[in-house]
Each structure stands twice: as structure tokens, then as C-alpha cells.
Amino acid sequence: MSSHKLVLFFAISCFLLQEKCTDASVLCKESEKKALLEFKHSLQAMDSSGDDALFLWETEDCCFWYAVECNSLMEYVEILDFSLQSWVVAGTISPSLPKLHHLTSLNFNSNDFNGSLIPEFFGSLKKLKLLDLSNANFRGPIPSLLGNFSMLETLRLGGNGRVFNWLSPLSRLKELDLSFTNLSNANDWSQVISHLLLLQKLSLRHCDLPSISSSSLSLANSSTSLTYPDLSDNNLPSSAIYPWLFNVSSNLVSLDLSSNQLKGPIPEAFGNMKAIQEIYLSDNLLVLAENQVRGDSGLNEIRKLPDFSVLDLGYNFLNGSISKSFGQLSNLHVLRLAGNSFDGDVISEAHFSNFYNLGKLDLSYTSLTLKFNTGWIPPFQLSQIKLCSCKLGLGFPDWLRTQKDFLLVLEYPDISASGISDSLPYWFWGHGLWYLNMSFNQISGTFPTHSIDITHLDLRSNNFSGPLPHFSLYFGFIGTINLSKNKFTGSVSPICNFTGAVYLTLFDLSNNLFSGVVPDCFVSFLFLTALNLGDNSFSGSLPSSLGSLVFLEMLSLRGNKFSGELPLYLQNCTELKFLDLSDNELSGEIPMWLGQRLSSLVFLSLQRNQFRGRIPHQLCELKYLQILDLSVNKISDSIPPCLKNFNSMAKKVSLDRRIELHLLDALYVTSLIDVRYVDEALITWKGTKQNYPQLGLLLAIDLSCNKLTGEIPEELSSLQELVALNLSRNFFTGKILQKIGHLRQLEVLDLSRNKFSGNIPTSLSELTFLSILDLSYNDLSGKIPTSTQLQSFDPSSFSHNRGLCGPPISPNCSMVEPPPGKPAVGGEEDSDEYMKWFYTGMGLGFEVGFWGFCSVVFFKRSWRHSYYRYLDNAKDWVYVSFVLLKARLVGRIKEICDDFL
Numbered sequence: 025m026s027s028h029k030l031v032l033f034f035a036i037s038c039f040l041l042q043e044k045c046t047d048a049s050v051l052c053k054e055s056e057k058k059a060l061l062e063f064k065h066s067l068q069a070m071d072s073s074g075d076d077a078l079f080l081w082e083t084e085d086c087c088f089w090y091a092v093e094c095n096s097l098m099e100y101v102e103i104l105d106f107s108l109q110s111w112v113v114a115g116t117i118s119p120s121l122p123k124l125h126h127l128t129s130l131n132f133n134s135n136d137f138n139g140s141l142i143p144e145f146f147g148s149l150k151k152l153k154l155l156d157l158s159n160a161n162f163r164g165p166i167p168s169l170l171g172n173f174s175m176l177e178t179l180r181l182g183g184n185g186r187v188f189n190w191l192s193p194l195s196r197l198k199e200l201d202l203s204f205t206n207l208s209n210a211n212d213w214s215q216v217i218s219h220l221l222l223l224q225k226l227s228l229r230h231c232d233l234p235s236i237s238s239s240s241l242s243l244a245n246s247s248t249s250l251t252y253p254d255l256s257d258n259n260l261p262s263s264a265i266y267p268w269l270f271n272v273s274s275n276l277v278s279l280d281l282s283s284n285q286l287k288g289p290i291p292e293a294f295g296n297m298k299a300i301q302e303i304y305l306s307d308n309l310l311v312l313a314e315n316q317v318r319g320d321s322g323l324n325e326i327r328k329l330p331d332f333s334v335l336d337l338g339y340n341f342l343n344g345s346i347s348k349s350f351g352q353l354s355n356l357h358v359l360r361l362a363g364n365s366f367d368g369d370v371i372s373e374a375h376f377s378n379f380y381n382l383g384k385l386d387l388s389y390t391s392l393t394l395k396f397n398t399g400w401i402p403p404f405q406l407s408q409i410k411l412c413s414c415k416l417g418l419g420f421p422d423w424l425r426t427q428k429d430f431l432l433v434l435e436y437p438d439i440s441a442s443g444i445s446d447s448l449p450y451w452f453w454g455h456g457l458w459y460l461n462m463s464f465n466q467i468s469g470t471f472p473t474h475s476i477d478i479t480h481l482d483l484r485s486n487n488f489s490g491p492l493p494h495f496s497l498y499f500g501f502i503g504t505i506n507l508s509k510n511k512f513t514g515s516v517s518p519i520c521n522f523t524g525a526v527y528l529t530l531f532d533l534s535n536n537l538f539s540g541v542v543p544d545c546f547v548s549f550l551f552l553t554a555l556n557l558g559d560n561s562f563s564g565s566l567p568s569s570l571g572s573l574v575f576l577e578m579l580s581l582r583g584n585k586f587s588g589e590l591p592l593y594l595q596n597c598t599e600l601k602f603l604d605l606s607d608n609e610l611s612g613e614i615p616m617w618l619g620q621r622l623s624s625l626v627f628l629s630l631q632r633n634q635f636r637g638r639i640p641h642q643l644c645e646l647k648y649l650q651i652l653d654l655s656v657n658k659i660s661d662s663i664p665p666c667l668k669n670f671n672s673m674a675k676k677v678s679l680d681r682r683i684e685l686h687l688l689d690a691l692y693v694t695s696l697i698d699v700r701y702v703d704e705a706l707i708t709w710k711g712t713k714q715n716y717p718q719l720g721l722l723l724a725i726d727l728s729c730n731k732l733t734g735e736i737p738e739e740l741s742s743l744q745e746l747v748a749l750n751l752s753r754n755f756f757t758g759k760i761l762q763k764i765g766h767l768r769q770l771e772v773l774d775l776s777r778n779k780f781s782g783n784i785p786t787s788l789s790e791l792t793f794l795s796i797l798d799l800s801y802n803d804l805s806g807k808i809p810t811s812t813q814l815q816s817f818d819p820s821s822f823s824h825n826r827g828l829c830g831p832p833i834s835p836n837c838s839m840v841e842p843p844p845g846k847p848a849v850g851g852e853e854d855s856d857e858y859m860k861w862f863y864t865g866m867g868l869g870f871e872v873g874f875w876g877f878c879s880v881v882f883f884k885r886s887w888r889h890s891y892y893r894y895l896d897n898a899k900d901w902v903y904v905s906f907v908l909l910k911a912r913l914v915g916r917i918k919e920i921c922d923d924f925l
Contacts, residue, residue: 339363497524662734
């Protein structure tokens with residue numbers, strides 16, 4: 025491990041174990057040190073860079089070791105805590121652990137024990153007060169010996185197995201977390217919990233609870249101390265919850281019933297919960313009754329609760345108007361009404377007049393109009409503002425200036441899609457920002473020249489201009505910057521001076537006016553996961569340092585002027601799923617390593633470049649590929665038959681609906697920011713270029729406008745999930761694939777402007793989803809197969825095939841193929857005799873006419889000279905006409921090809 029990592033690690037250790045760092049007299053027992061070393065041998069604890077997190081477990085005093093905490097007086101190991109997100113512990117648990125006789129806290133939360141069983145020897149840790157094994161990848165039954173924990177106060181087993189009867193002896197238990205534990209077949213869980221008389225916090229989140237009635241909820245026993253129940257994400261109906269709820273309502277301090285099936289109006293009985301401080305009812309089916317819309321009850325009752333601090337009603341079916349009396353909740357700290365339908369309702373300062381303690385406000389996706397008087401100063405100081413899709417007015421909201429925390433380190437200020445069409449005020453960039461989302465407005469202005477402190481910045485789809493600013497990312501936190509669809513100009517060389525660039529995971533500068541050469545300094549962007557420089561005016565070769573982005577999953581450089589061959593170093597980006605290099609000036613052959621090294625590719629577009637040579641058969645190794653676009657290049661030779669190996673196109677498999685990144689960032693230890701990013705695919709779909717984000721719904725191969733030859737390989741008929749196939753404007757020959765009808769999901773088929781011959785396969789009529797078909801400009805012949813689908817297409821889909829007949833291009837085929845049993849002229853013998861006399865007469869006529877003309881020209885001099893002059897003029901006219909026609913034809917073909925693509 026490098027020296028700077030050692031310094032950093034020791035600093036973190038001292039921060040976590042502050043008491044021990046200031047008291048050098050603490051020494052652990054030798055027996056406990058030996059037990060810990062035995063314990064270490066069965067584990068691996070790695071940090072994000074792959075270094076051993078337990079490397080300090082070799083020093084003399086084990087009380088200074090990572091994850092170890094000793095009692096400062098008695099000098100024995102008291103706490104083992106491996107829950108820090110910076111490290112991941114994996115392996116198995118050594119039997120030496122029970123030798124730590126004084127252990128009171130054991131925390132393995134969010135680690136990975138490879139599906140091993142929970143050791144039964146845990147039951148001998150008699151003094152444990154906290155045991156946390158949640159999300160640690162244990163499997164199998166939870167041993168009943170854990171019931172021996174007579175001192176246990178906190179037990180967290182979420183996501184690990186079933187626990188029932190052995191819980192009853194845990195008489196001191198105050199907190200129980202069984203989240204993500206399948207209790208669907210359990211009939212005794214409520215009876216067991218009812219015996220835990222000291223239980224205060226209970227989490228049964230996402231436990232798939234069985235259908236229950238209020239009588240079976242025996243945890244409603246009046247002697248229970250339960251004050252913090254979490255029954256969220258269980259699909260529980262109102263009939264099961266409400267009767268129990270209002271029997272124990274006097275004890276409840278916090279209630280989480282989010283993500284269930286609660287229906288109807290908000291019960292008035294919520295107003296009887298005198299001790300309640302927090303209510304979480306989001307993601308249900310709640311509505312406002314008619315009297316509640318008028319503010320007579322329901323929400324109006326909640327305002328009478330004296331200590332109420334958190335109200336979460338997000339993502340229900342609440343509508344109508346919000347009563348001004350609702351603003352009398354003077355102790356309210358968190359208000360979340362996001363995702364409801366208060367369309368057209370106006371919020372004024374009167375609604376917030378008594379919110380003196382409000383710290384977090386979420387009105388996203390409510391379509392509320394916030395109309396405040398000029399100069400209004402709110403009575404609160406918000407640390408979290410989410411107003412996405414609210415109507416804030418054309419001017420920039422001046423009242424935000426009064427929120428001092430808004431310009432400091434925030435969790436999540438979001439004023440996106442709020443209709444602002446104004447320049448950014450001068451005071452805005454005065455301080456650092458944590459997360460700022462002002463996307464999808466019409467905000468203009470330039471950035472300051474000084475460095476901007478930021479972690480998450482989303483300014484896409486605005487009118488910002490000027491040069492790219494210098495950013496400084498907060499130390500130790502992942503960062504995202506999205507400046508796409510603005511009017512930034514100039515060079516992007518400032519990226520080489522970004523402070524903390526190593527923490528940047530998303531960087532999107534697409535759809536701007538940047539130009540010049542992209543600087544070769546991406547070695548500083550070690551953890552970059554998505555890079556989008558598309559639709560600018562960059563030129564030159566691709567920077568070699570792109571090969572250092574080993575975590576890169578999305579790379580889009582489309583719509584620029586990059587030139588040169590595809591560099592070899594890109595093969596180091598083995599995590600790539602999305603690669604778009606279309607609309608550039610790249611050349612050379614398509615490299616073999618694209619298929620060999622980038623095996624995770626889902627989207628690959630090299631469209632509209634200067635690639636030549638053949639399609640390498642190594643591309644067939646891309647078994648996850650959903651879209652392959654090699655159109656408008658100079659690729660030659662034939663289609664490799666091994667394209668049948670595209671598994672995602674050949675069989676019905678579970679596909680990602682989007683290529684989407686989830687960038688989860690810890691904030692202040694307790695809060696999380698989830699940044700989601702989708703790079704939409706720009707593809708030619710049904711004749712026009714379109715952004716297509718739902719990649720999992722589109723399986724496409726586009727090889728159009730190349731120099732491909734030969735026949736369509738029969739193996740292509742095995743791609744039965746293919747949705748779009750475009751082979752137009754090539755030099756394919758032979759017959760159209762006879763098994764084309766096997767491509768049952770096909771919606772788009774374009775084989776135009778090739779040299780296909782023969783009949784149209786009858787199996788084509790079996791494609792019931794086909795909506796775009798173009799077989800024009802080929803040498804096809806015979807009758808168009810009859811089906812409702814084929815006859816519904818425009819005649820232009822079959823035009824310029826001299827031998828085709830039948831609907832939709834002609835009523836029938838009588839002019840090409842005589843009806844069966846009815847000879848065209850007479851019987852077969854009469855027809856042969858007629859043709860003999862026809863050819864004989866034609867030959868004699870030609871001979872008489874030829875020699876008669878030659879005799880006149882030979883004997884009459886003036887006729888002879890006139891004839892030769894005519895031939896010379898005709899020759900010159902034919903030559904000039906041919907040259908002009910060729911120039912117009914080449915220009916027209918290029919124009920048609922560009923328009924189509």
C-alpha cells in the first residue's frame with residue numbers, strides 16, 4: 025500500500041477511534057489479540073482499490089486495529105464493527121470469535137460471507153447487546169441458539185433467513201430488524217413478537233407478510249412498548265392495518281406504512297395519535313375525501329398534533345387544494361407531498377407562515393404553482409429543497425437567496441423543470457454546493473472564473489454559455505457533472521485542472537459548442553463510469569488516456585470530427601456496455617478486440633464513419649448485444665454467419681429496459697443521494713434519426729450504405745427476437761432469405777437498393793408486427809405473397825422490381841403470368857408454329873432493309889457525307905449526355921442516402 029494511503033488510513037482510524045488515539049495506555053489482552061489474528065485468517069477485508077483493510081492487524085496493540093474498540097478501563101475487546109462502507113469483509117467466520125468473552129457489539133452489516141451459514145457458536149457470546157448481520161449474505165436457517173442472548177437489546181437480521189420462536193426469550197430486546205426476510209409462510213410471527221414486551225423499534229420492511237387480519241396482530245397487546253414500527257413495502261391492505269393501528273395509536277412515536285395498499289381517504293383517527301411525531305404513508309392509494317379537500321378534516325386533523333415533525337404523503341392520489349390552515353404545524357421539520365395531483369393549486373406564503381422549523385421540503389411532480397410576494401422572507405431555513413415540475417415563475421426565485429443553507433453544503437436542492445427563464449443572479453455562486461439540479465429550464469448566464477465547489481451538478485437543457493469553468497469536487501465523495509444541451513463554447517482543457525477529478529463518476533458535456541482537441545488527461549478520472557462528449561465540434565484523434573478508464577460503462581463521442589483509427593487502448597475499458605462513436609471521421613478496419621475484450625457491450629454504433637474492410641467474426645462474441653449499427657461506412661465482403669451467436673437477439677431473455685447507471689452516494693453518513701443517468705441511443709428508427717432510451721425494447725442490426733456482397737446467411741433466421749433489420753444500399757445478391765418469417769418480432773425490414781432476385785418468400789407474409797417494409801430497387805420477380813400485412817404497404821415498397829406483380833402494385837398478374845389453363849395465343853403447337861414464321865419473316869425483312877440502305881449510301885456521295893456527319897454528332901451528344909447523367913445520378917444517390925439515414 026502506498027505511503028499516502030497509509031497516512032489516510034491512519035487518519036480515518038484515529039477519527040473512528042478517537043478515544044484510543046488520545047489514550048496510548050490502552051493495551052489489549054494477549055489472548056484476545058491471538059483470537060483476533062485467528063479470526064483474521066479466515067477473512068478478507070478490501071478497500072475500493074483492492075488493498076487489505078486489515079493490514080494494520082499486525083501491530084502490537086490490537087485496540088488500535090481497524091474495526092476493533094476496547095474498553096478504556098478494563099483493556100478488553102468490546103466492539104467489532106465492520107459496517108463501514110469503505111471496506112468489504114468477505115470469507116467465513118472463525119470459531120475463535122467466542123474467545124472474545126467481553127464482546128458487547130458485533131456488526132457485520134453490508135458485507136459478504138458468500139452464502140455461508142450463520143455459526144451456531146455465536147450463541148456463546150453471552151454479553152452481546154448488539155448483533156447486526158443484515159445484508160451480509162448469510163443463508164440457511166438462523167440457529168435457535170441465538171435465543172441465548174439474554175442481554176441482547178438490538179438484533180438486525182434483515183435479508184438472511186427465517187426467525188420465529190427462538191425470539192421469545194430475548195426479554196431485553198428493544199430493536200428488531202427483520203427487513204427483507206421472507207415471512208410469507210409464517211403464521212406465528214405476530215404472536216412471537218407480542219412476547220417482546222420491551223420492544224420499541226420493529227422493522228418488517230419488505231417481508232412479504234401473509235394476509236392478516238386485525239385480530240391476528242397480537243403485537244397490538246396494550247402491554248407492548250412498541251413505538252417505532254416499520255411495516256413498509258408489504259402490500260398490506262387498509263382492512264388489516266387500520267383496526268390494529270388505532271388500538272395502539274397512543275404509544276406510537278413513528279409509523280412507517282409506505283409502499284402498501286392503503287386505500288381511500290386519510291382516516292380522521294390519525295388526529296388521535298397524541299404522541300406521534302413521524303408518519304410515512306408514501307406510495308399507497310390514498311385520496312382526499314370531499315370534506316378533506318375543503319380542509320374540514322383528515323389533513324386538517326393532523327395539524328392539531330403538538331409534536332408532529334415528519335409528514336410523508338408522497339406518491340398517492342391526493343388532489344384538490346391544500347388548506348392554508350395546514351401551515352399551522354409549527355414543529356414540522358419534513359414535509360413531503362411529491363407525486364400527487366395538485367394540478368393548478370397555488371401555494372402562497374400563507375401556507376408556510378408557521379413552518380418555523382421546516383428543514384426539508386419536497387413538492388416534486390405536484391404541478392403546484394408557488395406564488396410569493398416580492399421580498400418575501402420565509403420563516404424557515406431549508407437544507408433540502410425539491411421543487412421539480414413546480415411552477416416557480418419566469419424569474420429566478422429571489423426568496424432562495426434568504427436560505428443561507430441553500431448556498432452551503434446541501435443534501436438535494438432541486439428546482440428542475442420549474443419554468444424559469446431568467447439569467448442566473450450574481451449572488452448564486454457565492455458558496456460551495458453539494459447537489460444542485462436546475463435542469464430543464466431556460467436559465468442563462470456564465471460561470472464565474474473562480475473554482476466552483478460541487479459534488480453533484482445537473483444543469484442540462486438550459487441556455488448557459490461561456491467557457492467551461494473549473495470545478496473542485498469534495499474530497500472522498502463521488503461526483504457527477506451534467507452540462508449537456510447548453511451553449512458552452514471553447515476548449516475543454518480546464519478538465520485537466522479539476523480538483524478531486526478522481527471522484528468524478530459521471531461527466532456529460534454533450535450537445536454544446538465545444539471545439540478543439542480533447543486533452544489527454546483522463547488518467548486523473550480513475551472512477552469515471554459515464555463519459556459523454558457527443559454532439560460538439562471536437563477534432564483530432566481520440567486521447568490515449570481513455571484507456572485508463574477501467575470502470576467506464578458508457579462512452580459517447582458521437583457527432584464530432586474525431587479522426588484516425590480506433591485506438592488499441594480502448595480495449596482496456598472492459599466494463600463498457602454502451603459505445604457510440606457514430607458521425608465522426610474515424611477510419612481503418614473494425615478491430616477484432618471489440619468483440620474479444622469488450623464482451624459486455626449492449627449498444628455499439630460506428631455509424632457514418634470511414635471504416636473499411638470486413639466485419640470481423642470476433643464481433644459475434646458480443647452475446648449481450650442489443651443494437652449493432654455499422655451503417656454508412658465502406659465495409660465490404662459478406663455478413664459473417666456467426667451473427668447467430670447474438671444471444672439477446674436469438675432467444676427471449678430478460679433484457680435491461682435501459683442502460684442506466686445508479687450512482688449512490690453517502691451523505692453525512694445517514695442520507696443517500698441516488699443519481700440516475702441514461703445515455704439515450706441515437707439510431708435510425710423507421711426512416712428517421714431518433715433518441716431511443718428504451719434499449720431493451722429494441723433489438724436492431726443496421727448494416728446499410730456499405731459495400732457488402734454475397735447472400736444473406738441463412739443463420740440470420742435464428743435471430744428470432746430481432747425487431748429491426750436494415751441491409752439496404754449494398755450489393756447483396758441471390759434470393760431473400762426463405763426463412764425470413766422466422767423473425768417473428770420484426771417490425772422494420774429494409775432490403776432496398778441491392779441485387780436480390782427471385783420471388784419474395786411466402787414466409788414474409790407471416791410477420792404480423794411488420795410496420796416498415798422496403799424491397800424496392802432490386803431484381804425481384806413473381807407474385808407478391810398474399811396477406812393482409814403485405815397488401816397494406818404502399819406500392820413504393822415494391823417499386824423498381826421489373827418482375828413483381830399483384831397487389832399492391834397491380835390488380836393481378838395476368839400481364840406477366842397467364843391464368844392457369846388458358847394459353848396466351850392458342851395451343852402449345854399453334855404457338856410454336858406461329859413463332860417459327862414470325863422469326864423467319866423478321867429475318868428476311870431485316871436483310872432486305874439493311875442491303876437497300878447500304879446500296880443507296882454507297883452510290884450517292886452527298887447522302888454518304890451527311891450520314892457520317894450525323895454519326896459524329898450523335899456520338900458527341902451521347903457522350904456528353906452520359907457524363908451529365910452520371911454526375912446527377914451519383915449526387916442524387918448520395919442525397920437519398922443522407923436523407924434516409
